[in-house]
Ligand SMILES: Nc1ncnc2c1ncn2[C@@H]1O[C@H](COP(=O)(O)OP(=O)(O)O)[C@@H](O)[C@H]1O
């Protein structure tokens with residue numbers, strides 16, 4: 001029983017990291033109509049920038065997270081201006097290829113700035129594991145869950161209650177009609193890229209202490225894609241639930257079946273969904289799409 | 291003169307959708323633009339609202355050229371475009387759809403509270419015009435019937451407080467009694483001081499409701515005049531009113 005809970009909690013923590021990456025993909029997809037293949041590399045870049053603030057600049061954890069988020073917000077706008085905006089009328093294939101280009105550039109580019117050796121990222125929260133329903137949970141995993149849930153709550157309020165949030169949702173539903181309402185569509189797409197890249201930064205900082213900081217973090221992209229499909233592509237709640245499903249499944253499968261194939265389990269789940277329920281968990285609920 | 295199109299042409303790649311169109315709308319009138327499917331009516335409205343750039347010619351609104359402005363600035367100048375197919379935001383409630391129609395007023399440098407209070411009042415005025423929308427105000431856009439969606443699309447356009455309302459085939463796909471209601475609302479809107487440019491395939495109803503009319507054929511204006519006269523003109527009767 002304890003083992004099961006233990007696995008569940010660590011699966012959930014991993015799942016939240018996937019969920020944040022998946023959420024960024026879904027938000028950019030609804031707003032700009034583009035599947036962003038650079039999202040995993042942006043997560044990786046977030047981890048590098050986070051480790052720089054934390055260990056090179058010596059800032060406290062919270063400040064490092066905030067500074068990385070701000071820097072990555074600007075990176076998101078820059079990314080949009082380079083990889084999306086000039087190509088937006090050329091069709092989605094061209095834009096997808098350009099995001100793949102950016103991801104290759106980033107994955108190799110970090111070597112130039114940070115060197116080839118993986119960097120160590122200390123735990124976000126130190127201290128002994130906490131007892132939770134008889135399972136021992138590292139404080140870091142609790143921090144991941146609490147911060148992610150707070151962020152999702154903030155995001156829900158923001159999209160529902162603020163004018164900026166409503167304008168971004170309008171653009172995500174229909175760009176032309178949003179323009180006819182007097183909404184500056186390119187600016188809203190800028191904001192969406194900025195916010196999605198901030199989510200990537202946070203995912204990167206969460207992932208960093210679980211692994212080392214290296215381009216391997218960019219491989220989170222495939223887990224995030226699996227999450228979006230499992231949850232229902234394009235759905236915000238789907239990205240979150242999908243991320244949790246993938247995180248929990250792979251943690252259990254790695255423990256009980258084989259940890260050598262850890263990465264394969266997410267794909268098994270993905271293929272299972274594509275066969276049995278291709279629209280994903282939330283695929284049918286139109287109103288939840290944005 | 292409120293709106294003036296001069297020698298306006300527009301292309302999609304090599305396809306010419308509009309050629310040398312001249313058209314005006316004055317304050318306080320309903321002008322209808324009729325024509326068959328593919329004549330270029332929607333393109334003309336999209337050029338006015340800035341979604342499509344003209345390849346030649348000019349668009350002037352209240353004596354200012356607007357043909358190079360982005361859509362959001364054109365809305366702020368006082369033109370609201372109710373697009374073909376209603377284009378209701380499906381994941382917004384009726385109330386959210388209406389509010390988003392007035393969102394351009396927030397970017398004009400006025401205090402937010404003042405604008406929100408004003409929008410609340412306008413929302414109530416629109417609910418008076420369309421009582422059905424008030425009953426459904428919490429429902430999602432996708433769940434509405436075609437007639438309700440059309441009312442909502444018009445209401446959303448009015449939330450922009452336009453001087454000129456562009457309507458693209460508001461009667462399309464509606465039951466006859468709803469078509470009548472839509473045209474009577476268009477006249478109410480005119481009487482309340484908003485000029486209307488009404489694009490229609492339902493030529494008979496449009497000519498009855500309008501003050502002046504233009505007929506568009508493969509991108510060119512072929513007939514224009516007072517709507518009542520066009521209703522009886524032979525060439526219009528044969529081609530658009532079934533003889
Ligand atoms: N986005 C587009 N790309 C290419 N051609 C288009 C596009 N939209 C319309 N057209 C063409 O332009 C012409 C006018 O279309 P449209 O303005 O939609 O006419 P209407 O509204 O009168 O039915 C048609 O020949 C149509 O095929």
Ligand SMILES: [Mg+2]
Pocket residue numbers: 328331332333374
């Ligand atoms: Mg049309």
